[in-house]
Amino acid sequence: MQTHSHVDTTSLRIRTLGAIGVVYGDIGTSPLYALREALAQTSAEGISRAEILGVLSLALWALIIVVSVKYVAFLTRMDNNGEGGVLSLMALARRATGGTWVIVTLLGASGAALFYGDAIITPALSVLSAVEGLRTIPGVGGMTQPVILGITLAILLGLFAFQARGTAGVAALFGPVCLLWFAVLAASGLWQIAQHPAILAAFNPLQAVDFLLSHGAVGLFVLGAVFLTVTGAEALIADMGHFGRQPIQLGWLVLVWPALTLNYLGQGALALGALDAASAQGHTLANADWFFLMVPDAWRAPLVLIATLATIIASQAVITGAYSLTHQAIALGLLPRMDLRQTSAQQIGQIYMPGVNWLLLFGVVVLVFGFRDSSSMAAAYGIAVTGTMVVTTCLAYVIAWRHWRWQPIWAAVLIAPFLALDLFFFGANILRVTEGGWVPLVVAGLMGLVMVAWLRGRRATQERTSALGVDMRDIARALATRPPVRIEGTAVFLTQNLDIAPAALLHNLKHNKALHRTSILLRIETRPRPWVEPADRLVLERIDDNFVRAHLRYGYMDKVDVPSDLARSEGLLAGPGGTSFFVGRSAIRFATKPYLPRWVTVLYTFLHRNAADPTAYFAIPPNRVVELGSQIEL
Structure with a gap:
């Protein structure tokens, strides 16, 4: 007979595997492009050793402070009866303030609007960056830009067309595939670290500080690109209701964080080795697709395949998140009712919203053909995510003060460093508005107008009905x-x-x-x-x-x-x-x-x-x- 503790342990393992497959898909695919884009901001005259260590140090400490401390240790404890996410935080803050603070509704609506910008960028950027890995496979010719775009479009069309059938049948594969993905991230990183252990110096935060102090405005552009390493952190709290706090924390601390850290270190180690080789020949080091180059040529094709599967899963998580967020927004009165279909008789969270699905697909296709490569699209990514993080932090202050009953000054002492860091990242990403950062701002602005019109129209209709x-x-x-x-x-x-x-x-x-x-x-x-x-x-x-x-x-x-x-x-x-x-x-x-x-x-x-x-x-x-x-x- 199984003991109660054994059953609990088995349940925890299953939920943790599920969280790895859904929660960490977005942040887990960031190694495909994050370090490459950050180093690209420094490589006008060749990449130096200090720049490799400095950029990598920024990435490692962003994971530690933003994800491990802010989200995993702090915000996962700030739930609304087990549910998380920006609208759940808004609802909790509304309840704590008696529903009379307009700023709470404005913050929640802003965070939701910004999420839609993220929801169209994530599938486009992640799938395109994985397909671009085909160019690194030796002997695979004909990988021109139109071919890359055609393959990407076919994958995205298939992904969105499949939504009406529901994902309950294939969701069981998400966990094992992502488990394999993180194992590949860790193994490929360890291989490179073993060859260039000097890269471990990037753990010293002074490397990051020296880089920012010595690079001026360029350092801010790099910081905006470094933020790509933590995109997807919002999913840690948004999906908390599906899996619970403990599986999300366990999955991050035991597997995801170590795997990401090892992989980023491995990419940095590969760059150090390439720098030594270039210097020996009297050349400067040019930026490259460090992620795919980490593995031997023979393993390149399987890596591209696994990466593509991982990006499809990450995209699926964002699409499902858009359905869930829209459902919550409708229930909370921020959006008009939309057609909603249940795709699973067993899981109430398995829903499909045709209107949201096809609008997302339209936005994704426009982005793919508008930007045409992942490097151009990466500039558009950070603003939506950093904006949502600023909103989340502001709502966290209201909840700590009014719901947890902390003294306002002590709540501010805890929240202020997180808010300062979020604003710093947001400011760094704002510098890239003209490079594509305007896209999520336009999407968020349009969604914001829809929410404002719906809120004001409903209120006016009710007032007129009552008056007459x-x-x-x-x-x-x-x-x-x-x-x-x-x-x-x-x-x-x-x-x-x-x-x-x-x-x-x-x-x-x-x-x-x-x-x-x-x-x-x-x-x-x-x-x-x-x-x-x-x-x-x-x-x-x-x-x-x-x-x-x-x-x-x-x-x-x-x-x-x-x-x-x-x-x-x-x-x-x-x-x-x-x-x-x-x-x-x-x-x-x-x-x-x-x-x-x-x-x-x-x-x-x-x-x-x-x-x-x-x-x-x-x-x-x-x-x-x-x-x-x-x-x-x-």
Whole structure:
């Protein structure tokens, strides 16, 4: 008979393997291009020994401070009932501040908007950089730029087309493939370190300091490229709800961090050896694709294959993350409802969003053919990630102060060094705006406009509805005094304000001149927590014998199923006649005196008109839905 501790250990190993396959795919593929791009900023007149050691030292200490200390040791402890990520932190900060701090919503929306910039760059950059490794294989001719781009496009098209089928069937392969990948990273690095052990001097942080002090503005450009070594760190907290804190921490400390460190040291050792050979011939050292050159020629083709598989997995993790983030953003009211499909009956987190999928693919294809090589694209990568990290750190301060109840000054003492480092990296990446850094800023700006228009439009619509509405108690008293024709069954009226008579109820009374035996005013709310227990979701309040107020509350990670949750209350939906759901369809019109800036109204009208059917989002059977239209002037 297995002991409880043995079962726990086995479960921990399985979850850790799963975390290695999903959480670390992005940061695990950074060695393909990070050190190469950092050294490229120094190589105008040839790369020197001090530059190799200095750049490598910056990379090693970025991994230590940003990932190991900030994320693994600190931010993984800052979860919202087990869930992490920028929107989970926003929800937790909202709860801690009573939902009254506008800055918290702005920070969360900014972080989400920046993530979409990252989501289109990661698949394009990682897959393209792996395919470019084909050029390093001896005897493989014809690897021209169009061929490289064609192979990359074919892989990306296949990846995005596969999303509709779900990844549950192949997800079991992610862990073992990534385990092999990190083993290859470590082994190839060790091979080179053994030949040039002098590279271990890069662990001395003074090498990094001397480099920055001696290179001026060039040092800042290098720092922006060095940041590529820590892209993907946000996934450590974003996927915490799927695997738990301990497997993520264990996977980083035991495997991922050592493998990355060894590989970067190995690339530096190879560069040192190439420098010695070039100096002996009286030449300067030119930059090269150090990652693929680390292994012997005979092993180059298998390395390219494994690298391509690893980048596909990294891309898959980002795509899935975009679905999850969009789902959370919709639940928290930052984006309109979108078509969402469950791709696995066993795992609730396995979802597919067609709109998000094809928009991402469009952005990825534009990037691939716009930049055409990974070196050009790398400049666009850092700004989105550093911006998200700045947002995360700011939200962490609010949570430490208001949720953990730390004194503001002591919270600032802890958070300030992290924020200063994030701002330093962000400033270094801003210098590369003209080289491509504008791309994620444009994507984030467009997403930001969508969120602002949706937030302001929804708020204005609710205010106008409340201002023009009729008090529900007055309607209830009037109908009790002069009852209309009664019909069997239950009518559920979806509304955002339980104190105001829903427009659908008024239209039903006006046109059908009848009232159901039981009428339920239902408000569906998403709370700033990931989960709400089924037993705690429904709150009922009877107005009179005809009307009931129902408040149905979900977490932003819960699966919404309105009929099932209403049925939990015994007798609420019982009786003859069945249940009908009345949904108001509002048409937005321009008011004579605009309630909002015209551009906000135009964009909100477009989003409102194209939002997914609420009945499908709430899992209401279509044959039970009655839609009644109304007009709202903004």
